Amino acid sequence: MTDTLSDTPVATSPQGKIMLVGIGPGSYAQMTHRACAAIAEADVVIGYVTYIKLVADLLEGKEVIRRGMTEELDRAVHALARARAGKKVALISSGDAGVYGMAGPTYEVLFQAGWTPDADVPVEIVPGTSAITACASLVGAPLTHDSCSISLSDLLTPWPVIARRLEAAAAADFVVALYNPKSGRRTGQIEQAQSLFLRHRLPQTPVAVVKSAYRRRQAIAFTTLDKMSDCDIGMLSTVLIGNSHTFVRDGLMVTPRGYANKYDLQGDGSARDGEKRGRSLSTGLLGWSANLHADFADGVGLAELAQRHRLPADYLEQVLSTPLTELAFHQGPGDEDA
Amino acid sequence: MTDTLSDTPVATSPQGKIMLVGIGPGSYAQMTHRACAAIAEADVVIGYVTYIKLVADLLEGKEVIRRGMTEELDRAVHALARARAGKKVALISSGDAGVYGMAGPTYEVLFQAGWTPDADVPVEIVPGTSAITACASLVGAPLTHDSCSISLSDLLTPWPVIARRLEAAAAADFVVALYNPKSGRRTGQIEQAQSLFLRHRLPQTPVAVVKSAYRRRQAIAFTTLDKMSDCDIGMLSTVLIGNSHTFVRDGLMVTPRGYANKYDLQGDGSARDGEKRGRSLSTGLLGWSANLHADFADGVGLAELAQRHRLPADYLEQVLSTPLTELAFHQGPGDEDA
Numbered sequence: 001m002t003d004t005l006s007d008t009p010v011a012t013s014p015q016g017k018i019m020l021v022g023i024g025p026g027s028y029a030q031m032t033h034r035a036c037a038a039i040a041e042a043d044v045v046i047g048y049v050t051y052i053k054l055v056a057d058l059l060e061g062k063e064v065i066r067r068g069m070t071e072e073l074d075r076a077v078h079a080l081a082r083a084r085a086g087k088k089v090a091l092i093s094s095g096d097a098g099v100y101g102m103a104g105p106t107y108e109v110l111f112q113a114g115w116t117p118d119a120d121v122p123v124e125i126v127p128g129t130s131a132i133t134a135c136a137s138l139v140g141a142p143l144t145h146d147s148c149s150i151s152l153s154d155l156l157t158p159w160p161v162i163a164r165r166l167e168a169a170a171a172a173d174f175v176v177a178l179y180n181p182k183s184g185r186r187t188g189q190i191e192q193a194q195s196l197f198l199r200h201r202l203p204q205t206p207v208a209v210v211k212s213a214y215r216r217r218q219a220i221a222f223t224t225l226d227k228m229s230d231c232d233i234g235m236l237s238t239v240l241i242g243n244s245h246t247f248v249r250d251g252l253m254v255t256p257r258g259y260a261n262k263y264d265l266q267g268d269g270s271a272r273d274g275e276k277r278g279r280s281l282s283t284g285l286l287g288w289s290a291n292l293h294a295d296f297a298d299g300v301g302l303a304e305l306a307q308r309h310r311l312p313a314d315y316l317e318q319v320l321s322t323p324l325t326e327l328a329f330h331q332g333p334g335d336e337d338a
Numbered sequence: 339m340t341d342t343l344s345d346t347p348v349a350t351s352p353q354g355k356i357m358l359v360g361i362g363p364g365s366y367a368q369m370t371h372r373a374c375a376a377i378a379e380a381d382v383v384i385g386y387v388t389y390i391k392l393v394a395d396l397l398e399g400k401e402v403i404r405r406g407m408t409e410e411l412d413r414a415v416h417a418l419a420r421a422r423a424g425k426k427v428a429l430i431s432s433g434d435a436g437v438y439g440m441a442g443p444t445y446e447v448l449f450q451a452g453w454t455p456d457a458d459v460p461v462e463i464v465p466g467t468s469a470i471t472a473c474a475s476l477v478g479a480p481l482t483h484d485s486c487s488i489s490l491s492d493l494l495t496p497w498p499v500i501a502r503r504l505e506a507a508a509a510a511d512f513v514v515a516l517y518n519p520k521s522g523r524r525t526g527q528i529e530q531a532q533s534l535f536l537r538h539r540l541p542q543t544p545v546a547v548v549k550s551a552y553r554r555r556q557a558i559a560f561t562t563l564d565k566m567s568d569c570d571i572g573m574l575s576t577v578l579i580g581n582s583h584t585f586v587r588d589g590l591m592v593t594p595r596g597y598a599n600k601y602d603l604q605g606d607g608s609a610r611d612g613e614k615r616g617r618s619l620s621t622g623l624l625g626w627s628a629n630l631h632a633d634f635a636d637g638v639g640l641a642e643l644a645q646r647h648r649l650p651a652d653y654l655e656q657v658l659s660t661p662l663t664e665l666a667f668h669q670g671p672g673d674e675d676a
Contacts, residue, residue: 022471029372032362032467036371073597073607096471096481100595103475104482107592112603116588127475129370129465133360133434137441137465143434144442145495146503148486148512154622156596157483160647165484165510167649172506173499174486188623188665195656250454254445257438258494259411265450269411284492285526309498311505318533327526 016083016121019090020106022097022128025214026054030134035126042090044082046075051094054215063087072102076109083121096130100151100179132177135210135238138220140252142208142240146174152189153180159189166193170200175246175255178239190239191229197241201225206242208253209233222248286327289319296320354421354459357428358444360435360466363552364392368472373464380428382420384413389432392553401425410440414447421459434468438489438517470515473548473576476558478590480546480578484512490527491518497527504531508538513584513593516577528577529567535579539563544580546591547571560586624665627657634658 019038024030039045039058046065047055063082067075079089093101103125110123117123136143148169154162169176176197182190197205203226211219211234223231225241233239246255259265261283262275274282281287295305306313357376362368377383377396384403385393401420405413417427431439441463448461455461474481486507492500507514514535520528535543541564549557549572561569563579571577584593597603599621600613612620619625633643644651 022467022475024370025465029375030370030465032368032370033374034367037367073601096467096475098471098474098479098481099485100482103479104592104595105597107479107590108594108597108603111587111592117590118588125475125479127363127368127467127471129360129434129467130471133436133465133468136436137360137434137463141436141441141445141463143436144438146486146488146500147437148484148507150484154618155616156599156619158599158619158621159623159626160621160649161511162484163647163649163653165512167653168506168510168512169486172503174503174506186618186623192623192657196653199650199653249449250456252445252455254442254449256446257442259443259446261494261496263411265446278493280492280524281494281496283496283498285497285524285530288497309501311498311501312537315501315505315534315537319530 015088016086017088018079018083018106018121018123019088019126020097020101020103020123021090021092021126022095022099022101022130023051023055023092024095024128025131025134026094026212027214028057030129030214032126032128035128038124038126039090039092041088043087044079044089045092046079046082046089047092048075048094051092054094055092072105073109075102076106077113079106080110080113080115080121093128094131095134096128097125098127099130099132099149131179131213131238132240134213135177135208135240138210138213138218139208139222139240140248140254142175142206142242142246142253142255144255144257145243145245148174148176149179150176150193151179152182152193153186154189159192162189163192163196166196167199170197173200173243175243176241178241180235181237181239182233183235190233194225194229197225201241201244205244206246206248206253207231208240209237210240211237213238222251222253286324289322289327290324292316292319293324353426354424355426356417356421356444356459356461357426357464358435358439358441358461359428359430359464360433360437360439360468361389361393361430362433362467363469363472364432364550365552366395368467368552370464370466373466376462376464377428377430379426381425382417382427383430384417384420384427385430386413386432389430392432393430410443411447413440414444415451417444418448418451418453418459431466432469433472434466435463436465437468437470437487469517469551469576470578472551473515473546473578476548476551476556477546477560477578478586478592480513480544480580480584480591480593482593482595483581483583486512486514487517488514488531489517490520490531491524492527497530500527501530501534504534505537508535511538511581513581514579516579518573519575519577520571521573528571532563532567535563539579539582543582544584544586544591545569546578547575548578549575551576560589560591624662627660627665628662630654630657631662 021038044063049066079091083089097103205225207228209221209231302313359376382401387404417429421427435441543563545566547559547569640651
């Protein structure tokens, strides 16, 4: 941080405000109306040089503060100073403003400067399409099931924290988006991620590497988990790793939602035996708990059940101590998908 | 599914296409330009009744096909039939089109109907702001660190799969967004999620419940993990659970990015002893690996190291078998945040 806030007057002008704007992946088409309007409304636009370039057409007549990559906190300090001086400030992030974006660092700086939402300049966060969904839209439908975003950057996060998350996400079969997968200096992390995933997923698990989504040099590559770290991956890439059901067909990466668990998709689309449209699966919470109770009553031990369901024994113990009537008590109307 | 595709001609008209449109949380301001243009361009708009209402102003002169919640596959079947007949079809999802949205089911239906990208109607996916980021923008900056999206609906997913993901996400300290947390009929899942999280997180972990983000009946409630399941939660709610560092201050939920790990934020903002701007933390991959090698050389056993770092022993064994020079080999230019 090169600037300090010590001499800045607090809330001298009621017009000033800070808008934390997620501009989406980078093209005008993929920006929200609100993101555009926020930049249009701004007197001052602050951002990383690359992102400033992406919105160059919207900047005429505005004060523009370009900052380097290592200067996030400095950007927030400037934003607060300008806003307190009565300016409308747009602090821009690519993707969403909150996902590894400027929203967090800005609030940290604001709190430290004694800012409070009621007695100081207002702050608005303008969400946008994050890299995970922007990249997914270009490769098919990989995010139809539960997913994680994990940054491989260890510039602010200790490696064991990152490694534990990779390990957990791999084991629990999440679709995973790796942000900041690799840089000129930081090349080992993607190899470590690959190793951790290969402990739980097949080598042929589909992987997509998307570079500069919706920007001029957009590039998409499909690969598999065992070849992932050999790909051309850089700071502008996002890596999408499929779950155990994800497949690639005709150049499209798709994670099934699970309709085949319930419906006969090869036949007339009717519900399978024991399944009912609009209701939980027979292996849903209630059905599964009932089976667990039955197995336990039949003498199957906790340790065996824990292994079978790959869940902690103490959690299963808790489920077994909950009467089924408590889980099945509520009988509201059907109100759900599928 | 009430319709079948058996009698539908394939690609009779080159004008037809399918656009899978994520309309964002629901307000016009939060839609992307492309999402709006795609709906404007469409001859036919297909969607769940609630989402059709959200874009009612954009539908004049268009054929509108409203469908209930249990009819996703039917929506896709209609979209393909209309597109093959030469119509431009917008199939709308709230949030992002790929995140638990229509993109996945549509590709599943298309593949089954013999569709291929080269020889049939084109498909475009229009991404949008997903519930996780839309809701986050209204409560502060909870997503500044790694996060997961988990759907609690067990209508297509067996409960043990969901439970394993909750357990893994809780243990690895992800910020978590729970989609479909509760419905009239399905009330036990949120309680189970709470139990699984309480095994790993403090009772006072911040939780935000956001209902109808950016819609008319928007409601935001802050609570804590131990009280989470007592909140007013429904099918229009998204639940955001903070990680172990997330805090609430002045009505804002913020997850720190980790600047305090590297910089003296209380002082002049300079890097802490042993840390360097633009470089990995001293506890990053390289520094951490070096310490691991040193501890092992000093006689600390694998089992002890595994426990200390909460990582699998076989992963640590692999790190120990990798020469540090291999991790440190690359010396590109600094090119990263922070």
